[in-house]
Amino acid sequence: MIGIVSYLVFFLTVVLIFGIACLGLNLQWGFTGVFNAGVVAFYAIGAYTHAIITAPPNPLLIANLGLPWPVGVLGAMAAAALAALIVGIATVRLRGDYLAIATFGIAVTVQLITLNWQSLTGGSLGFTSIPRPLAGYFDGQLSYNIFFLGLVAAATVLVYWALERVVRSPWGRVLRAIREDETAAVALGKDARLFRLQAFVLGSVIIGLAGALHASFIGFVSPFDFLPILTFQIWTMLIVGGSGNNRGALLGALIVWGLWSGSGVLVSKVLPPEFQTQGAAAQSILIGLLLVVMLVFKPRGLIGEEPVVSRHVG
Amino acid sequence: MRNLLGLTLGTALAAAIMAPSAVYAQDAECPVKVGGILPLTGSMGAVGERIAESAQLAFEHINEGGGIKGCPVEFLLRDDQGQPTVGVDAAKFLVEVERVSALTGTVSSGVSLPILTSVTAPSEVVQITCCSTAATFTALAESGESGGYFFRTLPTVKTQAYASAKVASDRGYKRIAVIYVNTDFGTGMVEYFKTATAKLGGEIVAEAAFNENQPSYRAEVNVGLAANPDAVFFVAFPQDGATMTREWISLGGPQNFILNNALRSPDYVEAVGGQYLNNAYGMDNASAGGPTVDAFRDAFQAKYDASADGPGIATQYDAAMVIGLAMNIAPDLSGPAIRDSVRMIQDPDGTVVGTGPEEFAKAVALIKDGKPIRYVGATGPVIFDANGDVNGAALIWNIKDGELGVENTLTIEDMNALFTEIDG
Numbered sequence: 001m002i003g004i005v006s007y008l009v010f011f012l013t014v015v016l017i018f019g020i021a022c023l024g025l026n027l028q029w030g031f032t033g034v035f036n037a038g039v040v041a042f043y044a045i046g047a048y049t050h051a052i053i054t055a056p057p058n059p060l061l062i063a064n065l066g067l068p069w070p071v072g073v074l075g076a077m078a079a080a081a082l083a084a085l086i087v088g089i090a091t092v093r094l095r096g097d098y099l100a101i102a103t104f105g106i107a108v109t110v111q112l113i114t115l116n117w118q119s120l121t122g123g124s125l126g127f128t129s130i131p132r133p134l135a136g137y138f139d140g141q142l143s144y145n146i147f148f149l150g151l152v153a154a155a156t157v158l159v160y161w162a163l164e165r166v167v168r169s170p171w172g173r174v175l176r177a178i179r180e181d182e183t184a185a186v187a188l189g190k191d192a193r194l195f196r197l198q199a200f201v202l203g204s205v206i207i208g209l210a211g212a213l214h215a216s217f218i219g220f221v222s223p224f225d226f227l228p229i230l231t232f233q234i235w236t237m238l239i240v241g242g243s244g245n246n247r248g249a250l251l252g253a254l255i256v257w258g259l260w261s262g263s264g265v266l267v268s269k270v271l272p273p274e275f276q277t278q279g280a281a282a283q284s285i286l287i288g289l290l291l292v293v294m295l296v297f298k299p300r301g302l303i304g305e306e307p308v309v310s311r312h313v314g
Numbered sequence: 315m316r317n318l319l320g321l322t323l324g325t326a327l328a329a330a331i332m333a334p335s336a337v338y339a340q341d342a343e344c345p346v347k348v349g350g351i352l353p354l355t356g357s358m359g360a361v362g363e364r365i366a367e368s369a370q371l372a373f374e375h376i377n378e379g380g381g382i383k384g385c386p387v388e389f390l391l392r393d394d395q396g397q398p399t400v401g402v403d404a405a406k407f408l409v410e411v412e413r414v415s416a417l418t419g420t421v422s423s424g425v426s427l428p429i430l431t432s433v434t435a436p437s438e439v440v441q442i443t444c445c446s447t448a449a450t451f452t453a454l455a456e457s458g459e460s461g462g463y464f465f466r467t468l469p470t471v472k473t474q475a476y477a478s479a480k481v482a483s484d485r486g487y488k489r490i491a492v493i494y495v496n497t498d499f500g501t502g503m504v505e506y507f508k509t510a511t512a513k514l515g516g517e518i519v520a521e522a523a524f525n526e527n528q529p530s531y532r533a534e535v536n537v538g539l540a541a542n543p544d545a546v547f548f549v550a551f552p553q554d555g556a557t558m559t560r561e562w563i564s565l566g567g568p569q570n571f572i573l574n575n576a577l578r579s580p581d582y583v584e585a586v587g588g589q590y591l592n593n594a595y596g597m598d599n600a601s602a603g604g605p606t607v608d609a610f611r612d613a614f615q616a617k618y619d620a621s622a623d624g625p626g627i628a629t630q631y632d633a634a635m636v637i638g639l640a641m642n643i644a645p646d647l648s649g650p651a652i653r654d655s656v657r658m659i660q661d662p663d664g665t666v667v668g669t670g671p672e673e674f675a676k677a678v679a680l681i682k683d684g685k686p687i688r689y690v691g692a693t694g695p696v697i698f699d700a701n702g703d704v705n706g707a708a709l710i711w712n713i714k715d716g717e718l719g720v721e722n723t724l725t726i727e728d729m730n731a732l733f734t735e736i737d738g
Contacts, residue, residue, distance in 0.1 A: 003410040003411050003412075003413055004410070004411055006410040007406055007407055007410040007411045010403075010406045010410070011403065011406075014399065014403065112525065115496060115525070116496060116523065116525070118501070118523075123496065123501060124448075124496055124497045124498040124500070124501050125448055125449060125450045125498050125501055125502070126423075126424065126427055126448070126450055126498070128427075128431070128450060128453070128454060128459070129457070129459065141436045141437060217432070218398075218402065218428045218431065218432045219428075219431040219432055220427050220428050220431040220432070222398075222423075222424045222427065222428075223424075224398060224422065224423075224424025224425070225398045225399075225424065225428070227397075229397060230399075260400065260403075261400070261403045261404070261407065264392055264393060264400070264403075264404055264407075265407060267393075268390055268391060268392055273370060273389065273391075274370075276366070276370075276391045277354055277363045277366045277367055277370075277391070278363075279354075279393075280354030280355045280359070280393035280395075281354070281355055281359075283355070283393060284355050284395075
């Protein structure tokens with residue numbers, strides 16, 4: 001029983017970290033229609049910045065600062081903001097598939113930088129000894145993980161609450177107007193490029209926060225953690241949960257990650273040992289199949305965007 | 315959202331109430347569970363499936379040979395899909411929900427490392443891998459962060475790097491350029507090669523890391539040539555290795571090549587042209603011979619109708635057998651007890667036990683009588699050093715008239731002497 005609780009705490013922490021990244025992507029795609037195919041770039045920037053700021057000095061690495069955890073989190077968000085601003089200014093003119101290609105290229109670039117800038121990131125050997133906040137105050141692993149879950153949950157609630165306010169504000173309505181019909185929004189005097197850039201940067205900051213939480217939760221990052229598959233997973237979470245709906249983004253993270261790990265448990269429980277080596281392929285098929293079924297029957301996601309009707313109508 | 319929050323808080327609350335009683339009671343119930351995490355799908359899937367079969371074969375042998383403390387072993391295999399988050403999640407599930415007593419896995423260092431730092435080391439569960447080569451594991455063991463819970467049954471790149479440096483020094487190469495693949499394998503190899511070369515009186519005059527699968531490596535080759543070296547050390551896989559070797563030759567570099575084990579391939583020799591490689595030599599882990607190795611190979615062949623030559627197959631068998639033996643020796647099945655017992659399968663005064671169910675049964679009987687054992691496995695004797703790494707015999711290969719040949723072999727004893735000479 002205690003083991004199940006311990007696993008669930010761990011599982012939910014991962015879900016919420018993905019959920020935060022998913023909320024960031026939802027602001028970009030779900031509300032503004034900015035096609036960011038380089039989610040993992042900002043996730044990686046957040047994770048590495050956090051690692052560099054908080055890890056204790058190491059003779060092999062040039063910049064380990066050993067600063068407190070909150071500084072690491074804020075620094076990670078600032079670095080993601082800066083990166084998104086540079087990328088955004090260069091690419092915000094691009095739309096749809098063009099932007100997707102550009103951001104995908106940036107994700108690959110960031111991954112290669114983490115692999116090659118060895119004196120800063122540890123390169124292919126990875127970055128070890130990332131401290132966990134207040135780890136000294138807990139004697140058990142479980143009690144610590146519960147504390148960390150609380151921390152991540154607090155961050156999730158904060159991000160969710162802020163986003164809910166933001167997207168319901170006049171600013172959020174402009175984002176949706178741009179998503180629906182950019183020409184019409186521009187005709188109303190809105191600077192679509194500026195709004196798209198703002199949404200892109202803000203979303204990336206949130207994704208960077210998720211990256212920082214990932215680094216301090218696992219205690220180790222390597223370029224191997226930031227392959228394009230992660231972008232794909234976070235996109236899947238958003239599409240399954242319902243893009244344009246923040247609750248959908250969080251639900252999607254829970255469902256998709258639950259499916260990913262639950263199907264592994266199922267395969268190892270159900271199949272006899274002699275078929276288990278082939279069973280993993282069945283797991284991949286199962287994941288794919290369920291995603292397809294979900295999209296066929298719920299094309300707008302499990303909780304799609306709420307229809308917005310003016311309260312003056314009817 | 316409200317439901318999700320409720321679930322989150324509810325779980326946290328429930329756990330908080332129960333936390334004080336989180337004493338890790340070790341049940342001695344049958345069956346004894348051992349976890350396995352290997353890449354069964356994804357880019358390493360083809361390799362991983364065979365490795366998983368080898369692990370299953372080992373646990374079959376363990377069960378036929380009497381199991382663990384009279385209990386059969388239940389081997390729970392999970393796929394990491396080559397993804398760190400998936401591997402970590404599977405490891406956490408195995409350790410917390412299934413309560414496995416030990417874990418074997420995985421292949422990629424990028425997956426094995428986060429499992430170690432976030433699951434097995436904090437939970438005090440022994441993790442033995444067949445295939446992860448990163449030097450980071452050694453560093454974590456030295457700094458105490460892994461708590462001694464990590465072991466691996468494949469010789470680290472250190473064995474190859476030290477032996478290569480030794481031969482370079484014997485051949486009188488003083489100024490060596492290094493061009494290496496930018497992975498944990500390449501980086502680790504070069505670090506150890508540098509240490510050893512410096513100790514043996516040589517010098518690394520240039521080093522260039524490269525990213526795989528590029529059409530040309532002229533930039534890297536020029537970095538090497540600019541330093542005017544006596545010889546060059548390529549750490550690469552055959553296709554990239556052939557590209558850069560051809561460029562090196564066409565730009566007039568000295569034809570004294572030191573090659574890593576992956577280049578011991580007819581494809582490489584053919585692509586470069588054998589006539590240019592008469593002064594080349596390379597290093598490989600010598601596949602140890604002997605009855606225990608043959609017994610394993612025959613058993614694998616008989617069971618799966620496939621050769622046991624692939625990467626990781628023999629080392630995975632040893633990883634599983636080490637777990638089986640150590641758990642039998644351990645006074646109880648707690649993590650620390652198993653960790654300490656891993657050290658006791660290699661008693662110099664012990665009776666030799668090998669591979670296969672009969673040998674395992676023999677080991678169990680010896681352990682029951684309190685007698686020491688010495689495990690000689692599918693890769694020969696498995697001797698862990700203080701950091702959980704193993705040493706292995708090395709082989710120097712060369713190329714004469716376009717044919718791969720063996721120049722000489724360095725036994726484990728030679729290698730241990732070399733390690734002492736270099737590390738002091």
